[in-house]
Amino acid sequence: MNRAVTVAAGLLMTLAVSGVLAAEDKYPSRPVRFIAPFVPGGPSDILSRLMSAKLSESMGQQFVVDNRGSAGGIVGIEIAAKAPPDGYTLLLSANSLLTINPHVYKKIPYDPVRDFAAITPLGTLPMVLVISPDKNVKTLQDLVAAAKAKPGSLNYAAAGIGTPPHLTMERFRMAAGFQGQLVPFKSAPEALTEVMTGRVDVYFCPLPPAIALIREGKLKALAVSNPRRAAALPDVPTTIEAGFPDSDFDFWVGMFVPKQTPRDVVAKMHQETAKALQSAEVKERLGKLGVETAIMQPEDFDARIAKETAIAEQLAKAAGITQH
Numbered sequence: 286m287n288r289a290v291t292v293a294a295g296l297l298m299t300l301a302v303s304g305v306l307a308a309e310d311k312y313p314s315r316p317v318r319f320i321a322p323f324v325p326g327g328p329s330d331i332l333s334r335l336m337s338a339k340l341s342e343s344m345g346q347q348f349v350v351d352n353r354g355s356a357g358g359i360v361g362i363e364i365a366a367k368a369p370p371d372g373y374t375l376l377l378s379a380n381s382l383l384t385i386n387p388h389v390y391k392k393i394p395y396d397p398v399r400d401f402a403a404i405t406p407l408g409t410l411p412m413v414l415v416i417s418p419d420k421n422v423k424t425l426q427d428l429v430a431a432a433k434a435k436p437g438s439l440n441y442a443a444a445g446i447g448t449p450p451h452l453t454m455e456r457f458r459m460a461a462g463f464q465g466q467l468v469p470f471k472s473a474p475e476a477l478t479e480v481m482t483g484r485v486d487v488y489f490c491p492l493p494p495a496i497a498l499i500r501e502g503k504l505k506a507l508a509v510s511n512p513r514r515a516a517a518l519p520d521v522p523t524t525i526e527a528g529f530p531d532s533d534f535d536f537w538v539g540m541f542v543p544k545q546t547p548r549d550v551v552a553k554m555h556q557e558t559a560k561a562l563q564s565a566e567v568k569e570r571l572g573k574l575g576v577e578t579a580i581m582q583p584e585d586f587d588a589r590i591a592k593e594t595a596i597a598e599q600l601a602k603a604a605g606i607t608q609h
Contacts, residue, residue, distance in 0.1 A: 312447065312550055313346040318374050322361030322382055324354035328493050328574050329538050332407055333377045335570055339561035346358070348375075358382040366400040370543040372550035376401065379538045381449045384594045388601040391446030397594050403586035404540040404554050406574040407562065411492045411515035412453045412536050414524075417483045420557035425527040428487065431465035440466040442488035447606050449536040450476075452597070453489040453510045455604040457524055458508045460532035480504065491536060492517060492575040508536045510586040517575050535593075537579060539586065551583050 288296035290371035302530040318342075330352065335350035353361025362382060383401070387393040394402075400461055416424070422428050432439040441458075446469055450511055458465055468485050470476040473494045479485040489510060496517055498504045504522045512533045524532040540558060542551060560579045561567055571578060581589065600606075 286439065306418070311342060311473070312372055312553060314566050315373065316347040316349055316537050317369075317372070319348050319350045320361050320365045320374060320376050320396075321350050321352050322354060322358030322365075322376070322378055323352065325352050327386070327489070328576060329377070329439070331574060332538055333577065334569070336377070336407065336558065336561060337537055338559055339564065339567060343557055344563065345446050352463060359386065359390070359395075363394045363562060366395040370545035370547075372542060372546055372554070374519060374543065375404075376541040376555070377407070377538060378541060379449070380536065380593060381447075383541070384590060385447060385449070385597045385601075387451060387587050387594070388608055398587075398591050401541040401590075402544050402546055402551055403556055403581075403590055404542060404551060405562075405583065406537045406539040406579040406589075407558070407582050408571055409511060409535050409537045410574075410576055411493050412449065412489050412510040412534065413495055413499070413515070413521065414454075414487055414507045414510070415477070415480055415495055415499065415596055416487045417481055418502065418505045418506060419483055420486065420505075422505070422507070424522065425522070425529075428507060429461045429463055429529075432461075432465060437464045437466060437598070439463065440468050440486050442470055442485045443467050444470055444473045444476050444481055444490075447601070449466040449534070450489045450491070452600055452604075453534040453536070454487075456534045456600055457489070457510065457532045459600075459603060461487065461529050477504070496575055515575075516572075516577055538576075539562055555583050562566070594595075 319337045321330055321332060321606050323329050333350050337350050340348045350497055353364060362378060365376035383397045398508050416422055424439055441454050443454060458502055473490055476488050477490060477495060477498060480488045492515060495504060504516055508522055508524045509515045509518060559580045562580055
């Protein structure tokens with residue numbers, strides 16, 4: 286009798302342990318932290334909250350957004366880099382923070398290639414080169430010709446040094462072969478105001494804050510920096526279409542996990558994220574923000590990160606962009 290009880294108890298214990306292990310193997314089996322290394326309210330933050338809501342719904346666990354916008358997002362990315370590689374810490378980052386900052390700031394506590402595994406880009410925010418209609422510049426070629434005719438006379442705005450607007454303009458300027466003067470501002474609205482008044486000549490701006498001003502005729506769009514035309518501005522050429530090779534520069538937001546995260550977890554997150562991005566609700570919301578979805582396989586996105594990190598390093602050195 287005692288032996289039978291012992292065997293039964295052992296069997297129950299085995300089944301209980303198996304059940305626990307099965308629950309742990311089912312990812313995710315507990316809430317997931319979604320680190321967003323920027324302050325609440327901007328397009329990237331809206332995207333993080335939209336994705337966290339959709340993933341919570343589809344995966345049956347809560348995805349909690351954790352905004353860590355201090356120190357230009359560096360703190361948040363460092364936290365994600367040092368988190369356990371178990372799939373329960375995700376990072377949503379723009380390329381400005383992940384691939385550009387390591388080559389702009391002297392001391393960065395993370396490496397985009399060494400410390401992170403990519404899941405997929407979530408979307409791109411087209412960068413548009415705007416100018417005041419009062420300048421009477423009709424095309425991008427006209428702008429470049431005028432800049433070359435008077436070297437150093439053209440000035441251009443950027444919302445911060447080493448930011449996507451700054452590096453986008455530097456890449457285009459070097460590809461087109463003209464000199465210019467940087468005029469840094471603290472924010473996109475401030476830079477746009479100065480361009481509208483004509484006090485600053487041009488600004489490569491993320492599309493969302495500029496689109497209404499373009500449609501109202503307060504700004505003229507000369508080109509977009511993406512490899513393909515922006516859906517919201519179908520009549521505006523890319524810089525490459527305008528005749529300037531190697532001038533394109535994307536501003537994207539993507540999803541990542543710590544480097545050693547199991548590949549089956551990466552694959553599942555990619556599958557669920559791609560499904561969310563393809564939903565009508567998400568497409569409509571992103572379209573209103575001027576964000577274009579851009580799904581890639583994890584290994585392809587990893588390769589893109591490595592390539593863009595190298596480009597950012599070369600660009601920062603060539604443009605002499607360094608911060609403390």
